Amino acid sequence: MYKTPEGKDIFVVDGHTHFWDGSPQNQSNIHGKQFIDCFYAYHSALSPPEEVWEKSQFEKYTENQLYNDLFVDGPDDVAIVQSTYLRDFYKNGFNTIERNAKVAEKYPDRFIVNGAFDPRDGNKALEYIHYMKETFDIQGVKLYTAEWNGKSKGWALNDPKAYKCFELCEKLGIHNMHVHKGPTIIPLNKDAFDVHDVDYAATDFQNLNWIIEHCGLPRLDDFCWIAVQETNVYAGLAVALPFIHSRPRYFAEIISELLFWVGEDKILFGSDYAIWTPQWLVEKLWAFELPEDIKQQAGVDLTPEIKEKILGLNAAELYNIDVEQRKATLASSPIMIAAE
Amino acid sequence: MGDPKVRAVWAQIEKVCDPELDEPVTDMHFIERVEIDRDDHVTVSFRLPTYWCSANFAFLMANDIRVHVEQLDWVSRASVQLEDHMFSEQVNTGVNTGLSFQKTFADLAPDQGLDEIREKFREKAFQRRQETLLLALRKTGWSDSRITAMTLEQLSAFRFDDDEPAKQRPRYLALVRELEHALAPDDRVFTNYDGSPLQPADLEDHLKDLRSVRINMEFNGALCRGLLNARYKELEPSEGEPTLIDFILDKVPPTASGGHTKNTRQISSD
Numbered sequence: 001m002y003k004t005p006e007g008k009d010i011f012v013v014d015g016h017t018h019f020w021d022g023s024p025q026n027q028s029n030i031h032g033k034q035f036i037d038c039f040y041a042y043h044s045a046l047s048p049p050e051e052v053w054e055k056s057q058f059e060k061y062t063e064n065q066l067y068n069d070l071f072v073d074g075p076d077d078v079a080i081v082q083s084t085y086l087r088d089f090y091k092n093g094f095n096t097i098e099r100n101a102k103v104a105e106k107y108p109d110r111f112i113v114n115g116a117f118d119p120r121d122g123n124k125a126l127e128y129i130h131y132m133k134e135t136f137d138i139q140g141v142k143l144y145t146a147e148w149n150g151k152s153k154g155w156a157l158n159d160p161k162a163y164k165c166f167e168l169c170e171k172l173g174i175h176n177m178h179v180h181k182g183p184t185i186i187p188l189n190k191d192a193f194d195v196h197d198v199d200y201a202a203t204d205f206q207n208l209n210w211i212i213e214h215c216g217l218p219r220l221d222d223f224c225w226i227a228v229q230e231t232n233v234y235a236g237l238a239v240a241l242p243f244i245h246s247r248p249r250y251f252a253e254i255i256s257e258l259l260f261w262v263g264e265d266k267i268l269f270g271s272d273y274a275i276w277t278p279q280w281l282v283e284k285l286w287a288f289e290l291p292e293d294i295k296q297q298a299g300v301d302l303t304p305e306i307k308e309k310i311l312g313l314n315a316a317e318l319y320n321i322d323v324e325q326r327k328a329t330l331a332s333s334p335i336m337i338a339a340e
Numbered sequence: 341m342g343d344p345k346v347r348a349v350w351a352q353i354e355k356v357c358d359p360e361l362d363e364p365v366t367d368m369h370f371i372e373r374v375e376i377d378r379d380d381h382v383t384v385s386f387r388l389p390t391y392w393c394s395a396n397f398a399f400l401m402a403n404d405i406r407v408h409v410e411q412l413d414w415v416s417r418a419s420v421q422l423e424d425h426m427f428s429e430q431v432n433t434g435v436n437t438g439l440s441f442q443k444t445f446a447d448l449a450p451d452q453g454l455d456e457i458r459e460k461f462r463e464k465a466f467q468r469r470q471e472t473l474l475l476a477l478r479k480t481g482w483s484d485s486r487i488t489a490m491t492l493e494q495l496s497a498f499r500f501d502d503d504e505p506a507k508q509r510p511r512y513l514a515l516v517r518e519l520e521h522a523l524a525p526d527d528r529v530f531t532n533y534d535g536s537p538l539q540p541a542d543l544e545d546h547l548k549d550l551r552s553v554r555i556n557m558e559f560n561g562a563l564c565r566g567l568l569n570a571r572y573k574e575l576e577p578s579e580g581e582p583t584l585i586d587f588i589l590d591k592v593p594p595t596a597s598g599g600h601t602k603n604t605r606q607i608s609s610d
Binding site: 192246 | 389426
């Protein structure tokens with residue numbers, strides 16, 4: 001729960017968190033090293049100096065630290081912990097569903113565990129989706145189209161094999177597709193960050209929710225034009241939000257674009273923990289006001305009501321969380337004891 | 341080290357843009373070193389914000405750097421060295437031996453070149469440059485119908501008070517000519533990317549679209565700078581940013597950050 005300076009309690013759902021192991025012991029090759037190094041560059045480039053971690057801590061952190069940063073020192077009520085395998089880069093995977101589920105089962109009211117699958121695995125991917133639903137009762141998945149898989153260096157949401165997986169997800173009630181558009185290599189002559197496959201998938205799977213993490217950056221402009229036409233497309237704020245500290249005016253421009261094109265009901269807070277910790281992000285977002293000229297130009301505002309939606313209510317809707325009931329449940333389980 | 345040859349090489353590299361950001365690679369601090377050996381063989385080393393940066397853009401920049409440096413008469417040969425990138429080896433070998441993109445990456449991009457991607461980002465560059473000019477004209481109080489009726493000649497002669505439109509004008513005009521949207525002095529200079537004239541009634545919506553493009557590009561530029569600095573442990577440019585002359589005089593260590601354009605200033609003032 002985030003308590004505002006005015007004393008109001010704000011329910012926070014952190015839409016994008018990780019519990020990874022990027023340590024040298026787990027790296028399979030140079031790509032594994034470069035992957036976590038790149039995350040660390042994001043972390044150190046955009047965090048306030050006092051929030052920057054040591055590299056070794058960033059590579060691999062403990063369950064306790066995760067819990068503390070999100071719920072004790074941090075404002076999260078519920079965190080959605082995403083799975084990303086990267087088996088070509090990491091011996092035991094980067095953050096597998098098993099690794100996530102192990103923490104989550106200790107704090108079932110706190111975590112929502114999302115799965116992941118790789119459509120290029122064909123029938124194995126379908127079997128895996130069944131396994132995740134039966135074992136972990138997942139409601140959503142993280143899709144990482146930039147993942148390497150043997151000779152393949154990426155996939156697109158409108159690949160026929162991907163459509164088979166989405167059909168199954170729809171059938172099993174796995175509704176929330178969190179899409180991360182990393183740099184997809186194949187085909188190499190195309191725009192590596194192209195977001196147009198979102199358009200196809202969102203049109204063809206109207207019953208699925210498409211949450212585009214880091215709001216389509218670095219193709220925010222293309223993403224906004226897609227999102228405005230598709231009612232089931234959402235924007236995750238990770239990567240954009242940390243600019244609120246280092247470049248507040250850029251953040252104002254980005255959020256005003258999103259409010260105009262995507263709308264206040266479809267923007268989701270996500271810290272992308274451990275790339276960033278949620279406390280400072282939420283504090284700064286709550287305190288943030290759009291500069292007058294940007295407000296005028298874009299014709300939007302970022303009111304406290306809208307912030308409350310972004311910080312938790314929108315995600316609660318997607319994950320069927322009864323906010324009042326969950327608040328009561330969490331209030332009755334003292335946080336410090338649970339953390340011990 | 342005010343070597344005129346080094347200075348000439350830097351001036352050539354400055355003409356090379358990151359196609360995705362429409363900003364010179366020198367402003368982005370991508371260039372790490374310029375070396376000239378006894379035989380006037382020039383080697384330009386550059387690096388990018390991440391190991392994963394798009395290989396096609398890396399290839400385009402590497403190729404453009406080589407071509408521009410080789411335009412200097414005295415240069416016997418120009419080579420580029422892309423460092424710390426997942427495709428360093430392929431890009432360097434390909435560009436330095438004059439292979440096409442398709443040949444260099446035969447496995448990953450069979451039979452296809454970079455025309456489509458070049459085109460996509462040329463459109464964004466056109467839009468970003470145009471927006472700067474349209475906004476500057478509006479700021480001077482011009483009506484929408486007067487702006488959309490403006491000719492090539494009028495824009496060429498217009499006196500802009502601010503640096504940014506003055507800087508973007510030649511860049512916009514270069515694209516307008518390249519696209520053949522306006523060639524004669526009395527041709528209308530503001531068109532859509534497909535060459536159709538802008539209508540006064542559409543200008544407001546048109547500007548909204550352009551705004552998205554510009555915000556995205558500026559944001560990516562800021563993100564790239566941040567990542568590059570973090571990757572190479574460099575400091576943000578402080579007061580008295582180094583200029584091209586500082587590079588030439590070797591006042592700036594090869595890996596130190598420095599900027600000398602409006603973009604850096606814009607960012608620092610946020």
